[in-house]
Amino acid sequence: MFIVHVFVDVKPEFVDSFKAASIANAENSIKEPGIARFDVVQDMTDPTQFVLVEVYRTEADPARHKETQHYLTWRDTVEPMMNSPRHARKFSNITPDDTGWDSMALGNK
Amino acid sequence: MFIVHVFVDVKPEFVDSFKAASIANAENSIKEPGIARFDVVQDMTDPTQFVLVEVYRTEADPARHKETQHYLTWRDTVEPMMNSPRHARKFSNITPDDTGWDSMALGNK
Numbered sequence: 001m002f003i004v005h006v007f008v009d010v011k012p013e014f015v016d017s018f019k020a021a022s023i024a025n026a027e028n029s030i031k032e033p034g035i036a037r038f039d040v041v042q043d044m045t046d047p048t049q050f051v052l053v054e055v056y057r058t059e060a061d062p063a064r065h066k067e068t069q070h071y072l073t074w075r076d077t078v079e080p081m082m083n084s085p086r087h088a089r090k091f092s093n094i095t096p097d098d099t100g101w102d103s104m105a106l107g108n109k
Numbered sequence: 110m111f112i113v114h115v116f117v118d119v120k121p122e123f124v125d126s127f128k129a130a131s132i133a134n135a136e137n138s139i140k141e142p143g144i145a146r147f148d149v150v151q152d153m154t155d156p157t158q159f160v161l162v163e164v165y166r167t168e169a170d171p172a173r174h175k176e177t178q179h180y181l182t183w184r185d186t187v188e189p190m191m192n193s194p195r196h197a198r199k200f201s202n203i204t205p206d207d208t209g210w211d212s213m214a215l216g217n218k
Contacts, residue, residue: 003150005160019203026204041112041200051114051200053162091150091160095132096139102213103205 001036001098002059003091006052014081015048021081022052025074029054032068034061036101048083055093055101110145110207111168112200115161123190124157130190131161134183138163141177143170145210157192164202164210 010018022040029038036055043049056062065071093101119127131149138147145164152158165171174180202210 023204030205039205040203042203044199044201050203090153092153094128094149094151094159095135096148096212100212103209104211104213 001093001101002056002061003093004052004054004056004062004088005091006054006086006088008050008052008078008086009083010048010050010078010081011083012048018050018078018081021074021077022050025070026052028068028070029065030103032061032065034058034064037103057098110202110210111165111170112202113161113163113165113171113197114200115163115195115197117159117161117187117195118192119157119159119187119190120192121157127159127187127190130183130186131159134179135161137177137179138174139212141170141174143167143173146212166207 008018019040019042026038026040029035034057036057037053038055039053041051041053043051054062054065056065117127128149128151135147135149138144143166145166146162147164148162150160150162152160163171163174165174
């Protein structure tokens with residue numbers, strides 16, 4: 001898998017709006033055939049800090065994701081909500097292997 | 110869910126040994142009833158940098174994990190492999206909700 005962790009620093013007054021926009025984006029993204037997981041998590045120590053945990057099937061899938069309407073809407077919606085530019089780290093999976101990423105809750109994909 | 114990202118900085122000569130020890134730990138950890146996911150990922154830019162993505166069902170479950178033999182074995186095995194002390198960040202899930210974390214590959218847990 002090709003895994004991207006996106007680190008987002010949100011202005012305090014936009015935390016709730018950022019959550020709503022990111023839930024909408026994640027719920028559409030997880031339907032893309034090239035995406036196995038698209039999690040959004042919030043730092044417990046500093047609730048203005050978020051991480052998007054994006055698990056793509058191949059290295060070609062992030063580019064396809066960035067062409068979708070839901071991504072473009074999210075990108076433009078959250079742009080003014082960020083306190084600093086977001087950044088990303090790219091990972092490969094050591095465990096589980098490629099069969100262990102899809103959620104049971106999305107078993108019919 | 111109670112989510113912990115553990116950041117590990119491994120000495121270059123121990124990368125393969127660290128992977129093996131961490132796969133063994135993850136494969137046992139995912140069988141714990143309090144753990145929904147236990148992923149190990151490796152940074153593509155710097156292969157000495159790893160993240161353990163640990164998804165616990167409740168805030169009480171990490172303490173139970175730290176009492177298991179597989180955790181204690183991992184902790185002692187990797188201690189001399191680390192280049193600097195590991196650190197952790199704690200997160201709550203924004204999306205998916207608590208039903209969306211278990212892997213299809215572990216559907217019988």
